[in-house]
Amino acid sequence: MSALFNFQSLLLVILLLICTSTYTHYVFPSIMDRNRDGVLGIFWKCARIGERLSPYVSICCVLMAVSLFMGS
Incomplete structure (x- = not known):
């Protein structure tokens, strides 16, 4: 499935x-x-x-990593 059709992959x-x-x-x-x-x-x-919202981007990266780890 393409990243355009999968919301998690798009994020x-x-x-x-x-x-x-x-x-x-x-x-x-x-x-x-x-x-x-x-x-x-x-x-x-x-x-x-990325420079101005770096704490929020970092939190999103960690949450995405955890969700990908739990999903597989």
Whole structure:
């Protein structure tokens, strides 16, 4: 089943996108800051979400890991 049709998988993809964008912005801030507009602006926005809401994103990652562990 595709991640678009499974809500839990869609949430996992969004969390991974936020976490990856935040880490990439931490390592390469100039590349991310240059691409604020357009299609690549999605990654910049995800990085901002990860930086500003990091405790909540961390809690969501832990809850998702626990739910995936319990589900399998």
